[in-house]
Amino acid sequence: MTEIDAKIDALVPEWLTLPDIAEQFDVEVTRVRQLVKDGQLLAVRRGENRVLMVPAAFIDGDKVVKGLSGLLTVLRDDGFADDEMLEWLFTPDETLPGTPAQALSENRGTEVKRRAQALAV
Numbered sequence: 001m002t003e004i005d006a007k008i009d010a011l012v013p014e015w016l017t018l019p020d021i022a023e024q025f026d027v028e029v030t031r032v033r034q035l036v037k038d039g040q041l042l043a044v045r046r047g048e049n050r051v052l053m054v055p056a057a058f059i060d061g062d063k064v065v066k067g068l069s070g071l072l073t074v075l076r077d078d079g080f081a082d083d084e085m086l087e088w089l090f091t092p093d094e095t096l097p098g099t100p101a102q103a104l105s106e107n108r109g110t111e112v113k114r115r116a117q118a119l120a121v
Contacts, residue, residue, distance in 0.1 A: 005046070008083060011090035014056035015046060021054060025062050040069035044082050055086065057101045067109025071100075071116055078120040088116075 018036070022029040035041040036052070041064055046053040058065050075085045089101040093115075096103050100112045 008044070008086050008090075009046075012055045012057075012086060015053040016056050016059060018043065018052055018054070021059060024059060035064065039072055039076065040064060042068075042072055042082060042085060044086065055090070055101065057090075057105055060105065065104050066107065067104050067113065071104065071109065071113050074113060074116045075119075078116065088119075 016024075018032045019029050021041075022032045025032065032041070036043045036054075041054055041058060043052040043054045045051065058068055060066070072085065075088065080088065089104075090099050092099050096108070096111070096115075098106075100115065103109070103112045
């Protein structure tokens, strides 16, 4: 396990595999892979087998958490790598309060996106 993997594992409490998400969404796994490919969902390789996994916080029942895909676009445009996005999304921010990922799931996406846009300045 790399130092980055260990840091992200310490921040992200729960992971889902793409087949798990496909089952939750009641779609084929290829549809979930397309969401990742299109940048609407962030997946990283985890564990010894390097399986693609998604933080469970990005899933809201049978859909992707509202505002996530737009936020990921902003962060990518800011030059963030996938592991940097995960670190930012899951690092507690006392001014939010909570983590950006938590704020997204609580429908406070506008504030999270505003903070992400400010990172580019």
